[in-house]
Amino acid sequence: MAVADEHYQDDNKELQPLLVFGPPLIFEVFESRNSHKYLFLKAFSIQLPLLEFLTTQNVDPSSIRTILCNQLQPITANVIRLLPSLALIVTTTIGNDHIDLPECNRRGVQVVNVGSQSTEDVADMAVGLLIDVLYRISAADRYVRKWVPSKPWNLPPGSKLGGKRVGIVGLGRIGGEVAKRLEAFNCRIMYHSRHKKPFVSYTFYSNILELASNSDVLVLCCSLTDETRHMINREVMLALGKEGVIVNVGRGALIDENALVQCLMKGEIRGAGLDVFENEPEVPKELITLDNVVLSPHAAALTSDYFTDTFSFLSNIKDIFQQECSKLR
Amino acid sequence: MAVADEHYQDDNKELQPLLVFGPPLIFEVFESRNSHKYLFLKAFSIQLPLLEFLTTQNVDPSSIRTILCNQLQPITANVIRLLPSLALIVTTTIGNDHIDLPECNRRGVQVVNVGSQSTEDVADMAVGLLIDVLYRISAADRYVRKWVPSKPWNLPPGSKLGGKRVGIVGLGRIGGEVAKRLEAFNCRIMYHSRHKKPFVSYTFYSNILELASNSDVLVLCCSLTDETRHMINREVMLALGKEGVIVNVGRGALIDENALVQCLMKGEIRGAGLDVFENEPEVPKELITLDNVVLSPHAAALTSDYFTDTFSFLSNIKDIFQQECSKLR
Numbered sequence: 001m002a003v004a005d006e007h008y009q010d011d012n013k014e015l016q017p018l019l020v021f022g023p024p025l026i027f028e029v030f031e032s033r034n035s036h037k038y039l040f041l042k043a044f045s046i047q048l049p050l051l052e053f054l055t056t057q058n059v060d061p062s063s064i065r066t067i068l069c070n071q072l073q074p075i076t077a078n079v080i081r082l083l084p085s086l087a088l089i090v091t092t093t094i095g096n097d098h099i100d101l102p103e104c105n106r107r108g109v110q111v112v113n114v115g116s117q118s119t120e121d122v123a124d125m126a127v128g129l130l131i132d133v134l135y136r137i138s139a140a141d142r143y144v145r146k147w148v149p150s151k152p153w154n155l156p157p158g159s160k161l162g163g164k165r166v167g168i169v170g171l172g173r174i175g176g177e178v179a180k181r182l183e184a185f186n187c188r189i190m191y192h193s194r195h196k197k198p199f200v201s202y203t204f205y206s207n208i209l210e211l212a213s214n215s216d217v218l219v220l221c222c223s224l225t226d227e228t229r230h231m232i233n234r235e236v237m238l239a240l241g242k243e244g245v246i247v248n249v250g251r252g253a254l255i256d257e258n259a260l261v262q263c264l265m266k267g268e269i270r271g272a273g274l275d276v277f278e279n280e281p282e283v284p285k286e287l288i289t290l291d292n293v294v295l296s297p298h299a300a301a302l303t304s305d306y307f308t309d310t311f312s313f314l315s316n317i318k319d320i321f322q323q324e325c326s327k328l329r
Numbered sequence: 330m331a332v333a334d335e336h337y338q339d340d341n342k343e344l345q346p347l348l349v350f351g352p353p354l355i356f357e358v359f360e361s362r363n364s365h366k367y368l369f370l371k372a373f374s375i376q377l378p379l380l381e382f383l384t385t386q387n388v389d390p391s392s393i394r395t396i397l398c399n400q401l402q403p404i405t406a407n408v409i410r411l412l413p414s415l416a417l418i419v420t421t422t423i424g425n426d427h428i429d430l431p432e433c434n435r436r437g438v439q440v441v442n443v444g445s446q447s448t449e450d451v452a453d454m455a456v457g458l459l460i461d462v463l464y465r466i467s468a469a470d471r472y473v474r475k476w477v478p479s480k481p482w483n484l485p486p487g488s489k490l491g492g493k494r495v496g497i498v499g500l501g502r503i504g505g506e507v508a509k510r511l512e513a514f515n516c517r518i519m520y521h522s523r524h525k526k527p528f529v530s531y532t533f534y535s536n537i538l539e540l541a542s543n544s545d546v547l548v549l550c551c552s553l554t555d556e557t558r559h560m561i562n563r564e565v566m567l568a569l570g571k572e573g574v575i576v577n578v579g580r581g582a583l584i585d586e587n588a589l590v591q592c593l594m595k596g597e598i599r600g601a602g603l604d605v606f607e608n609e610p611e612v613p614k615e616l617i618t619l620d621n622v623v624l625s626p627h628a629a630a631l632t633s634d635y636f637t638d639t640f641s642f643l644s645n646i647k648d649i650f651q652q653e654c655s656k657l658r
Contacts, residue, residue, distance in 0.1 A: 120489065120490075120491045120514075120515070121464070121487075121489050121490075121491070124460055124463075124464065124489070124490045124491070124514060125460070125464050125466075127456075127460060127514075128457060128460030128461055128464055128466050129466065131453055131454070131456060131457030131460065132457055132461060132466055132467075134453075134632075135450070135453065135454050135457055135628075135629065135632070137454075137457050137458065137461055137466075137467060137623060137625060138461075138466060138467040138470045138471075140624075140625045140626060140628050141467045141623050141624050141625065142467075142471075143626065144612055144617075144624040144625065144626050145617045145624065147610070147612065147626070155628075156633075157631050157632050157633040157635070157636055158450075158628070158631060158632040158633070159632055159633060159634070160449065160450050160453070160632045160634045160635075161449075161450075161453045162449045162450070162453070180513055181510075181513045181514060183513065184509055184510045184512065184513035185449075185453060185456075185510060186449070281476070283473055283476065288473075288474045294466060294470050295469075295470050295473040295474065296466060296469045296470065296473065297469060297472065297473050297476070299464075299469050299484075299487070300464065302486050302487060303463075303464070303486050303487040303488055303489045304485075304486040304487070304488060305488070305489045306486070306489075307486055
């Protein structure tokens, strides 16, 4: 299949329309510096159905070839079907679960993640959350900030990271980076994923319940799919046990959040470090008062380097488009 | 030199006196389980000069052969001189800077650290504090716990750990463990210590100012001595620079704390992760409101494993004593 790119040959004369759903965090700066290249169609700023929105902008749906999005707004089959010339979706996330990939495949729409340069940052964050929960750093920081001489230190002892059996759920790029880091802390790594990985020496568990039973820590790094939604349910948490810790840098809905809240409140697991939640940006209010959780607002990847890298990547969407087109020829 | 140990040959009949300065955190349990072995002389519970205290206990100073202490009370030359039979000081810390080591050497008093099993925990904590400062985990946790829908995320972007040039100050056991861990995060390790270490490939800087100029991060892991007191002064912090981060798991007084507070408040360095302070348990009140610091109450080593290990170690002080004596024969 060949995607015509003649539209871009005269982009000095005509602005390339770019349909933006869910603005990337750097969008404001990106827009101001690229207004000579793109006609920004900001679907996130108006609460209208897509076709009505495009009508208000005097834009023909068939002129749209590129979408820019993040995880905040799903790119459904319905959206894709409304844009007959759509050829490329650029998402500023690592995951793709907000995009209807089967429909993209069927239509030959390419999907490019700009978030992948933050793989290492997310892995760092996972390790940071784990150390924080085990050695209760954020809780200690809260204690120090409220310290009064008469109030004794009342946090329970921490738990050492060395020697812990860490079950990685989803040994993809992020999971692999987490494993590499935790090996340096003398952890024993095991994993669960759809298939056993060749060339990987870590113990594989095809069953998540078995992984949990044999782990002290679960680090969730996989994508959200119909199969993985709520895979970490109450049964898995009880198998992990009272000293168990869960770190989630994947997607909130990998965990049955209600069950997690119950287990954390009752001490049925030791603690959790969470960068993601089921209904972001909402965080279950029961967690707010607990000392055995560390809460982060899906902020793992938000480093200044991420902003710089994403910015430079987005500035070259035209090149990405042409590369993707050439792959299809 | 031979230290007589006949005192211990009949310890089934007679309790071994144990002079305790600065109770280890597990002291209460330790005491209750070992009252059949030791006569605990709790110098920490009474505000009397040592000799007066021993008089109130009907104990002859020359019967004291062992001291148990932590960092909260210094074991000065004066204390050592008052105890003519002193042969062993057991400290439940990693550092020794609260003990007059030259006087111990002169007198042939052995010093044993029970804290060394927490070397790895302290290294883990150093990495945890560093990740926390760079990816501002504790600050984000505070933000989430106070989140209201109308209040935007206002923390500055984080800074990625990968690629950072990390200067380890004091490449002893803890420093070595920190270096090993940070290599797995793709950091470039360099170090400063009294002498260049043979068999170590990291770049060595004999001058702390040069190390700071060439580092993005300083991790302080050395002991406190007359040479290292306030070695991290304003000049060193300015050499580290605006993006620089300091992590201190050594001793508070390694840093000129007033200068640190100024640099953090003015943004002359990026941030700091501090497990130790100059006047513990006091923390400079200016730091309490800053988002670019993570504050921990000298709690790195306080894991439940530490308690168990120290407990088991202390229960065998008699064996330690005999081992130390046999080394001297």
